[in-house]
Amino acid sequence: DAKTTQPPSMDCAEGRAANLPCNHSTISGNEYVYWYRQIHSQGPQYIIHGLKNNETNEMASLIITEDRKSSTLILPHATLRDTAVYYCIVIRHNAGNMLTFGGGTRLMVKP
Amino acid sequence: DTAVSQTPKYLVTQMGNDKSIKCEQNLGHDTMYWYKQDSKKFLKIMFSYNNKELIINETVPNRFSPKSPDKAHLNLHINSLELGDSAVYFCASSPQGLSGANVLTFGAGSRLTVL
Numbered sequence: 334d335a336k337t338t339q340p341p342s343m344d345c346a347e348g349r350a351a352n353l354p355c356n357h358s359t360i361s362g363n364e365y366v367y368w369y370r371q372i373h374s375q376g377p378q379y380i381i382h383g384l385k386n387n388e389t390n391e392m393a394s395l396i397i398t399e400d401r402k403s404s405t406l407i408l409p410h411a412t413l414r415d416t417a418v419y420y421c422i423v424i425r426h427n428a429g430n431m432l433t434f435g436g437g438t439r440l441m442v443k444p
Numbered sequence: 445d446t447a448v449s450q451t452p453k454y455l456v457t458q459m460g461n462d463k464s465i466k467c468e469q470n471l472g473h474d475t476m477y478w479y480k481q482d483s484k485k486f487l488k489i490m491f492s493y494n495n496k497e498l499i500i501n502e503t504v505p506n507r508f509s510p511k512s513p514d515k516a517h518l519n520l521h522i523n524s525l526e527l528g529d530s531a532v533y534f535c536a537s538s539p540q541g542l543s544g545a546n547v548l549t550f551g552a553g554s555r556l557t558v559l
Contacts, residue, residue: 367546376448376534376550377487418485424546431499432477432546434487 337421342439345415351408353438355421358402363425366397368406369434370417377420377434380406411442447471448551450535456557457525465520465554467535474540476518477548478510481532493518494540522556530558 338356345351357366367382381388381395383404388395394407408415420437448469457463469476475494481487491510492499498510507523522529532555536548 365546369548371487374553376536376553377548378550379547382546420487422546426546431489431492431501432548433489436486 337423337435339419339421339436339438341436342441344441344443345408345411347413347442347444348410351411351415351440351442353406353408353419353421353440354403355406356403357421357423360401360423361425364423365426366395366401366404367422367424367432368393368395369420369422370415371420371437372414372417380419411440413442413444416440416442446551447549448535448537450533450551450554452554453552454555454557456559458559459525459527461525462521462523463525463556464522465533465535465556467518467520467551469516469535469537469549471537471539471549473537473549474515475538476512477536477538478518478520479534479536479550481534481553483531487534490520491518525556525558527558530556532556 365382365384368380369377371377380392381390383395383397397404418437418439420434451466477492478490479487480490489501490504509521510518512518532553534553535551538548
């Protein structure tokens, strides 16, 4: 599975959009981009995933570049409860069910 | 109703003991997992299991063994506990199929402390 690179930490003002980048320059054609987050003292939580088209759900939007070598997770109106570590994962569907988590980005939403 | 529940939430025990952590999911999912999160907060896959196949991360010592009495349960047994086993252990589950296999639902975690 392709390796991902994320900034270790970011700050965002409450109410503003949080844009979390992820580089995955070695992504293969059959690999998807998944985003999870882990709020302090909780289990990881699935956010969104996509292949090549932009995706949106009730939690976030996922923008994938045309060459698929990078993506951005957007939280449109960040709240204090969005403070968490955000993980970008690139993996094939049915990849033996061995989803692995890297270092992630620690997002701090400030009042 | 909690989708993925783990018990106990906290477990303190002595080195050399054998302990178990239980996990149950009520989502009807086909695959269950165990993850370990160490003091540096790295989250590592230990096992992936469905009724057909057990996949083991090769770095997991054989003192750790998953046991599944049925599709809704995957318990983690640890023999001869060591200090380095202290961590938070997360259970998770996911549905089968191309669209859902990587969408995991996690439990709240079980914090194991070995003294």
